[in-house]
Amino acid sequence: MSATSAQLKQQNATSPGTTGPGATGPDRYRGEIEHGLKVVPVKHWGRWVLSAVVAFVILQFLWSLASNEKWQWDVFAEYFFAPSVLNSLVLTLQLTVISGVIGFALGAVLAVFRLSKSPLLNAAAWWYIWFFRSVPLVVQILVWYNLGYLYPTLGLGTPFTTDFWLAEFPTTTLISAFAAATIGLSLHQAAYSAEIIRAGILSVDQGQVEAAASLGLPRRIRFFRITLPQAARAIVPNAFNEIIGLVKGTSVVFIVALPELFYTVQVIYNRNQRVIPLLLVAVVWYAIITTVLSVAQYYVERRYARGAVRELPPTPIQRARQWVSEQWSRLGDNPSQGGGADAAAHATTPSTPAGAGDRAPGEGEPAHERATSAAPGVTVAKRAAAASVADAAGACDAADAAGPTAALTTTAQRRNGGTR
Amino acid sequence: MSQTALAPSFDGNIPIAPRPTATVGRVEISDVTKSYGTNTVLRDVSLTIAPGEVVALIGPSGSGKSTLLRTINHLETVDRGSITLDGQYIGYEERGGKLHELREAEILRRRTQFGLVFQNFNLFPHLTAIENVVEAPVALKRLTKPEARELAKALLARVGLADKVDHYPRQLSGGQQQRVAIARALALSPKVLLFDEPTSALDPELVGEVLDVIRGLARDGTTLIVVTHEIGFAREVADRVVFLDGGEIVEQGTPIQVLRSPKQQRTRDFLAKVL
Helix, strand or coil: CCHHHHHHHHHHHHHHHHHHHHHHCHHHHHHHHHHCCCCCCCCCHHHHHHHHHHHHHHHHHHHHHHHCHHHCHHHHHHHHCCHHHHHHHHHHHHHHHHHHHHHHHHHHHHHHHHCCCCHHHHHHHHHHHHHHHHCCHHHHHHHHHCHHHCCCEEEEECCCCCCCEEEEEEHHHHCCHHHHHHHHHHHHHHHHHHHHHHHHHHCCCHHHHHHHHHCCCCHHHHHHHHHHHHHHHHHHHHHHHHHHHHHHHHHHHHHHCCCCHHHHHHHHHHHHCCHHHHHHHHHHHHHHHHHHHHHHHHHHHHHHCCCCCCCCCCCHHHHHHHHHHHHHHHHHHCHHHCCHHHHHHHHHCCCCHHHHHHCCCCCCCHHHHHHCCHHHHHHHHHHHHHHHHHHHCCCCCHHHCCCHHHHHHHHHHHHHHHHC | CHHHHCCCCCCCCCCCCCCCCCCCCCEEEEEEEEEECCEEEEEEEEEEECCCCEEEEECCCCCCHHHHHHHHCCCCCCCEEEEEECCEECCEEEECCEEEECCHHHHHHHHCCEEEECCCCCCCCCCCHHHHHHHHHHHCCCCCHHHHHHHHHHHHHHCCCHHHCCCCHHHCCHHHHHHHHHHHHHCCCCCEEEEECCCCCCCHHHHHHHHHHHHHHHHHCCEEEEECCCHHHHHHHCCEEEEEECCEEEEEECHHHHHHCCCCHHHHHHHHHHC
């Protein structure tokens, strides 16, 4: 028996019970064909050629990064953690967080206005969104910064008059560069997030609201417990898009001389003329923020996918662990390593709960397993071993407590994904 | 197909086993008219449903039976006429010879005296079966969370889903989803249960399990108003069958009267098509 056929057998033995009707797909045929003729997969020559070209381009680029001294990585390293750069990074993050929070809060209010039955609220929100999507962000920030030209003082007084003031402040002290930037970014962001939130709310089936109303749930609870969690599934990807856009959008506030990341590297390279390495400092920091946000997005989306799909796909971490345990068990499948009797003895010991769980209760393919009792015995034993290794490494979380059972379940699902 | 709902030994003469006498859940519909633009969907409909009675509303699609059901719990407002439950209006209050529209909070409070089961279940997909049932009693502060969970478990067990408590709706079959929806509607102990074509979205082999649950509720003495296409089920379970067509009640009576020997031509035409 070759290693490949053992592998096939293992797939056959483990997949059907975990997938139900889906398992009647290619796996079963593979199993049957295995007894007869060998299957030769079609060769994708075009794919190989393209892969080679792409690999070449990537390697060439990496080589040039390392070999071209003009990238000046020493300058990059010198400034990457420079206090002025780190301070500017903090300012960038502050601008992002503050205008992100205000922007989305205001956007949510505008979205609700747009969906309101009041024509005035609806129109007001519509015009707001129209206006702030029309005016370029840079222009808007400049106007806020220079508001003093229009209104030298701001204060509280009698409405519609200019002669009585309760309190009054000069505009230039009230609206600093930071305030102008925050106001501009927030108002701009609100217009875009309003549309995203509105789209999310509209995507929720009307029947949901009706069902909630028929249960006597008050409007607030209907919105926050029923509509919003379902809308979130549509909102989250776009919202992260916007937040990532906002991180880089903060770079336009250099126009009001606010020392955020981009402004700071400009100041530095204007002094020392090392333009490229300093721009790279900014680029890498922006990339790091974006990476963190992208990972966060993945997990937030997963959270809101609960109930929307029958089974959640495994996370990259779960997938990596599963790959390791698969390779481990494959190692054990190789008959050339011998020790068949030894492994069979292991398999019969009752102290392999993971291996037992492996035979999906009720739905396995016993005929096939029985026919090849020796080989799966090895598989089971090895897989149990893989489980204990994973446990010892402390890498198992609660969901994966079943060790390879859970991991293999997901493999089988992935494999059968196409047949659904 | 509708015959599958009938017990094999049923001869059509005994209505149903005697039920405990209910004292609440009397629905009075008087002269209700409702139109969408120029399209009049309900025309002077009057119907009184006694406590504990099981009424089946049948009729061709577009006859207004679903609209009538939804006006009963004030999910739809009426243009003219009134609907009361045990003498109380759902959306209005009578003061000085006029009907004053109530504030939403009060309407919602009164609406909880009805439970509504939808054709397409409308379970909350982001909540598990038990969370779907727990949501209303907890949100309305009727029960604490542990109490509500106990109740929900009992209700889910009653509809035969004790082992599906933590499943999400998408992990359940249509029949199971509809049974969760019934448990959810029961969680507020309504006086009247309204069913809007509860089996129309189900595969034929799943219809029976839902009808079994409704049959059990009928036996318990809850007032039931069921819009249905399952003529066999109406014959077996209903105390009264009401046939609507064109927004009007054409004919009503015991299942035997209406379904065996209809007086009106329109009823005969309809039954000829569905039986």
